[in-house]
Amino acid sequence: MNVLVINSGSSSLKFQVIDMNTKQTLCKGLVERIGLDGILNYQPGNGEKRSQHLEIPDHNTALGYVLDTISCNIDAVGHRIVHGGAGVSAPLIINDKMLVEFEKYNSLAPLHNPACLLGVKAAQKFISDVPHVASFDTAYYTGMEDEDFLYALDYSLYEKYGYRKFGFHSASHKYVNLRAAAITGISPDKLHAISCHIGGGVTVAASIGCEGVDTSVGYGTVCGVPMGTRSGDVDPDVILNMIEEQGMSAKEVKEIIYKKSGLLGLSAVSSDIRDILNASSRGNKRAELALRIFSRSIRRFIGALAMSLQGRMDALIFTAGIGENSAIVRSMICRNLDVLGIKIDENLNNSCSGESIISAADSRVKVIVVPTNEELMIATQTIETIRS
Ligand code: ADP
Numbered sequence: 001m002n003v004l005v006i007n008s009g010s011s012s013l014k015f016q017v018i019d020m021n022t023k024q025t026l027c028k029g030l031v032e033r034i035g036l037d038g039i040l041n042y043q044p045g046n047g048e049k050r051s052q053h054l055e056i057p058d059h060n061t062a063l064g065y066v067l068d069t070i071s072c073n074i075d076a077v078g079h080r081i082v083h084g085g086a087g088v089s090a091p092l093i094i095n096d097k098m099l100v101e102f103e104k105y106n107s108l109a110p111l112h113n114p115a116c117l118l119g120v121k122a123a124q125k126f127i128s129d130v131p132h133v134a135s136f137d138t139a140y141y142t143g144m145e146d147e148d149f150l151y152a153l154d155y156s157l158y159e160k161y162g163y164r165k166f167g168f169h170s171a172s173h174k175y176v177n178l179r180a181a182a183i184t185g186i187s188p189d190k191l192h193a194i195s196c197h198i199g200g201g202v203t204v205a206a207s208i209g210c211e212g213v214d215t216s217v218g219y220g221t222v223c224g225v226p227m228g229t230r231s232g233d234v235d236p237d238v239i240l241n242m243i244e245e246q247g248m249s250a251k252e253v254k255e256i257i258y259k260k261s262g263l264l265g266l267s268a269v270s271s272d273i274r275d276i277l278n279a280s281s282r283g284n285k286r287a288e289l290a291l292r293i294f295s296r297s298i299r300r301f302i303g304a305l306a307m308s309l310q311g312r313m314d315a316l317i318f319t320a321g322i323g324e325n326s327a328i329v330r331s332m333i334c335r336n337l338d339v340l341g342i343k344i345d346e347n348l349n350n351s352c353s354g355e356s357i358i359s360a361a362d363s364r365v366k367v368i369v370v371p372t373n374e375e376l377m378i379a380t381q382t383i384e385t386i387r388s
Contacts, residue, residue: 002026002073003379006063006123007080008115011035011200011228011271012321013062016375017072020383023376026072031062033272040065059115060122067126076130078382079120080171080374082112082137082221086162089142091381094120094132102134108220109168110258111201111230112137133382140174140205141167141212148214148308167205167215169197171377172319176370177210180315183355184366192312194302197372198329199320200228200271204298206305214308216301222257225297228271231261232297266290273322273329295332302333306340313365316342319372330358334367341365 001021007014016028029042038056043049056062079094083105092098099117106113124132141149149165150158157163173195180195181188189209197203202225206214216224226232234257242248242256256265264271267290269279279287306313316337322329327350334344341364348358352369359367 001075001383003076003078003382004070004074004123004127005078005080005375005378005382006066006119007374007378008059008062008112008119013059013066013115013119014375015066015070016379017070017074018376018379020379025375027070028375029066029069031056031065034059034062036270036272038062040069042069044071060118063119063122067122074127074130076382076386077123077127077132078375078378079116079123079132079134080137080378081116081120081134082168083109083166084134084136084138086164086166088134088136089139091133091135091139091385093385094124094134098134110221110254112221131382131386133385135171135378135381137168137170138166140170140207141165141215143211144213144215151219163219165215165218167203167212168217168221169201169203169205169320169374170212171374171381172197172372173203173205173207173212174210175373175377176317176319177207179355179370180317180366180368181210183357183368183370184315186314191314192309193315193317194305194309194313195317195319196298196302196323196333197320198298198318198323201230202227202232202298202322204301204305206308208310214305216305225301226262226266226294228273229259229262229264231257231265263290263294266293273326277326277328291329291332295329295335298333299335299337302337302342303340313340313342315366315368316359318367318369324369324371327352330369342367 003018003020005016011034013031017026019026027045031040033039034056038054040052040054085105176195180193181191193207195205204216205212222230223233242253263276267276267287269275269287276287276290280291318330343360343363344358344367345360352358356369
């Protein structure tokens, strides 16, 4: 059974066809730098790699190129849906009514949900005779306790409007936690870990037994750590000042915090960490500042979320585009983390490739780099949902 997985990130669209009988990837690809100078990277499965620069202004165009590129038979499609609200805890077979329901959450994940839903509709049109399954970014955190997911607002606002923390990147955090359990030899139901998904979007999660117990993100997808274009945490008084004193509209403020902040806003160079690292190494002070704020914020969340691990941390995990590939960023994040028993070996950090332990021999916590495989998690959930 071949499952096509479609995973739209904030600046990328990943796709993969997996033969679930053998767990082999038949073809995969990544459309990256969407909205900048688009690149379609495609691997047909025979080891060959193709890369094409294309005009890719948005996710919809990206998906058009993807569907043109795939030639193998598809039996089911698994979609990553970032925000499905509080009502969803497990993957679901998609129907039209559900799509209307998910649109309600577009404003809470404006960089993803509209793209995900466009992706679902386009894929349903092109591949209409197979089931399409939604896998939710929020699902990993359904066991979070009320003391962790509630804001200290008037409780009736939660009852009336459902204001609470959700948590995102479920498939990624689940996958890397399961891998960390295998790598450390700790039983998956016993592992206490912090995982840092550091890509265009950034989430830090605390997990016990490979289930999310706390997270850096919240009701929507803008808070926590600064991201490629998103601000991360900002004092609500700044937002109120923008509206009340500076006369900005809610739409303008949203544009600022979702699209003009984070690495891009701080550096005025780019939302892409490779551009920031380049500019910083050439002496660009604002790029260097962006880098420092970015890594400091991740470190601060590691410290805060460690408090949700019930007194034990076995592993600190790095994953996603930046977490897997940037030794400099990992090194900056881990600076002075010995206070939590975390010490990396710079040689191992610099030379690592693929799944690697990069902690020093005397580090109490294992620091592990795990290339994420959200697609395999989503394909597995897709098959389980169809068969249940
Ligand atoms: P998303 O899916 O949220 O768009 P990704 O996980 O694809 O994000 O990560 C995108 C980020 O990863 C970009 O900032 C990009 O610069 C960074 N990245 C990708 N490859 C590398 C690399 N080889 N070295 C450093 N950073 C990289």
